[in-house]
Amino acid sequence: MNLTLKIWRQQDANTKGKMVDYPISGVDEDMSFLEMLDVLNEDLISKGEEPVEFDHDCREGICGACSLQINGEPHGPDRGVTTCQLHMRMFNDGDTITIEPFRAKAFPVIKDLIVDRSSFDRIQQAGGFISVNTSGNTIDANAIPVNKHDADDSFAAATCIGCGACVAACKNASAMLFTSAKVSQFALLPQGRVEATDRVLNMVRQMDEEGFGNCSNTGACEIECPKGISLENIARMNREYIAASVKK
Amino acid sequence: MSGMLNSTIARKVAMSLSALFLLIFLLQHFIINFTSVISENTFNELSHFMGTNVLVQFLMQPILIFAVVFHFVMGFILEIKNKQARDISYASYKGSANSSWVSRNMIYSGLVILAFLVLHFIDFWFPEINHKYIEFAPEDPTRYYHELVEKFHNPIRVGAYVIAFVLLALHLLHGFQSAFQSIGVSNKFNATLKSIGKFYAIFIPLGFIFIALFHFFNH
Known part of the structure; x- marks a missing residue:
C-alpha cells in the first residue's frame, strides 16, 4: 500500500507544533500500525531526519502505553484494540491517514505524538x-x-x-x-x-x-x-x- | 456535603435534577394543553386553576423559573468548562464514529429551545403576569382558550413552534436517559429507561406540535 501520513510534529512541550505530510510506500496490510510507523522512522533516520516520537511498550494490547488519534479516533477505526493491535488492513491503498496526539489540557504534549498521562x-x-x-x-x-x-x-x-x-x-x-x-x-x-x-x-x-x-x-x-x-x-x-x- | 458543592459530578447531578423537574413540568404542561383539543371548558378550568392557585403561582412557578434559568446557566458553564478541557483542537475529530449527533450538540438544541422560550414568555408569560399582577385586570375564567387559539393563527409562529419542538425532541432523545445516568440510575433500569426516554422524547414534542397545528388548521 502507498499512503500519505499527516503527522503532528512538535519539538517539545513549549514549541508550537504542526501537521507534516509524509508519503510512505510498500506498507504491508499485515503490519501493525506501529510497525508501519517503525518503517517510516527507519526511512526518516536513513535520510538524516528526526524520527517521529510515539509511545509504545508491550505491543500486545495490555500495557496501555500506545496512544494516537488516528483519522479522528483514538487507536484508529478498529474496535476493541489498541494502536499496537491495529492492522494496516483497516486502511486502503492511497489513503491519507491523520495521526495526532491524544488532545486534552490534562494530557500535555511532550514531543510529537507523546503526551504526558x-x-x-x-x-x-x-x-x-x-x-x-x-x-x-x-x-x-x-x-x-x-x-x-x-x-x-x-x-x-x-x-x-x-x-x-x-x-x-x-x-x-x-x-x-x-x-x-x-x-x-x-x-x-x-x-x-x-x-x-x-x-x-x-x-x-x-x-x-x-x-x-x-x-x-x-x-x-x-x-x-x-x-x-x-x-x-x-x-x-x-x-x-x-x-x-x-x-x- | 462539601464535596457536592464544586465538582464535575456535582454540577452534572444538579443539571440532571433540574432536567428531571423540567421533564415532569413539561408532561403536566402537555396534558393541560392537550385538553384544549378535546374540550374548551376543561382547558379553561385547568388553566384558571393553574393561573390562580396560590401554591402553583407562588411556590411552583418560582421553582420552575429557577429550574429553567439554572438549567440554561449551568449548561453554558459546563460548555465553557468542557471547551477549556481541550485547549488544542484535533485536526481530525470523528465524533460521528462513536456518538450520536444529539448527544454531542445538546448546547445547540438547547439554544434553540432557549430562543423559543423567549418567544413563549413574550407570547404568554409576560402578558399573563401583566394581566394578573400589574394591571390587576378582572379575572375571566373563560379567556384562556381564546388566548391560546389566537396565538396559533400566525403561520410564522406555528412554524417556529414546530421547529423548536423538533429540537426539543432531539434534546430529550439524549437528555432523558442522560439525566438518569448522571444521578447514577442506570444499572438495573438501563433498557427500560432508554425505551421510556425515547417514547417521552418523541411523543411529548410531537403532541405539542399536534396541538399547534390542530388550532392553526381549525380556527
Whole structure:
C-alpha cells in the first residue's frame, strides 16, 4: 500500500507544533500500525531526519502505553484494540491517514505524538488502592467470599489499562470512564468498601484538579475503549460520589 | 456535603435534577394543553386553576423559573468548562464514529429551545403576569382558550413552534436517559429507561406540535 501520513510534529512541550505530510510506500496490510510507523522512522533516520516520537511498550494490547488519534479516533477505526493491535488492513491503498496526539489540557504534549498521562497516575494515587497489612499476617483475598456477579464486574472494570482513549474520544476530554473504572473495581469488592467513601471523593477531586472536562454521557468513551469498559461504571461512580458526599 | 458543592459530578447531578423537574413540568404542561383539543371548558378550568392557585403561582412557578434559568446557566458553564478541557483542537475529530449527533450538540438544541422560550414568555408569560399582577385586570375564567387559539393563527409562529419542538425532541432523545445516568440510575433500569426516554422524547414534542397545528388548521 502507498499512503500519505499527516503527522503532528512538535519539538517539545513549549514549541508550537504542526501537521507534516509524509508519503510512505510498500506498507504491508499485515503490519501493525506501529510497525508501519517503525518503517517510516527507519526511512526518516536513513535520510538524516528526526524520527517521529510515539509511545509504545508491550505491543500486545495490555500495557496501555500506545496512544494516537488516528483519522479522528483514538487507536484508529478498529474496535476493541489498541494502536499496537491495529492492522494496516483497516486502511486502503492511497489513503491519507491523520495521526495526532491524544488532545486534552490534562494530557500535555511532550514531543510529537507523546503526551504526558501522569494525571492518570495522580488520580490512581489519590485513592485507587486498598490499604492492606503486609507485615506478614496478610489475609488471603480468597478467604473473603465475593458474589460472582460483583467479582466479574470488578474484574471487567480492572481491565482498564489507563491508555487515555476515553479522554481522547470524549468531546469534553472527560476522564470519567477511567476514574469510574478504578473506583468500581474496588467499590464492588468487600476489601474495597472499607475506604470507599474517601476513595471516590479523593479520586474525583484529583480528576477535577487535573482539568478534565465534564461527562456529557455521549458514550464515545465506551465505544473507543480498547478494553470495552462499560458506562455502567460511570453511573456507579456517580452513585458512590453522591452517597459519599452526603455521608461526609 | 462539601464535596457536592464544586465538582464535575456535582454540577452534572444538579443539571440532571433540574432536567428531571423540567421533564415532569413539561408532561403536566402537555396534558393541560392537550385538553384544549378535546374540550374548551376543561382547558379553561385547568388553566384558571393553574393561573390562580396560590401554591402553583407562588411556590411552583418560582421553582420552575429557577429550574429553567439554572438549567440554561449551568449548561453554558459546563460548555465553557468542557471547551477549556481541550485547549488544542484535533485536526481530525470523528465524533460521528462513536456518538450520536444529539448527544454531542445538546448546547445547540438547547439554544434553540432557549430562543423559543423567549418567544413563549413574550407570547404568554409576560402578558399573563401583566394581566394578573400589574394591571390587576378582572379575572375571566373563560379567556384562556381564546388566548391560546389566537396565538396559533400566525403561520410564522406555528412554524417556529414546530421547529423548536423538533429540537426539543432531539434534546430529550439524549437528555432523558442522560439525566438518569448522571444521578447514577442506570444499572438495573438501563433498557427500560432508554425505551421510556425515547417514547417521552418523541411523543411529548410531537403532541405539542399536534396541538399547534390542530388550532392553526381549525380556527
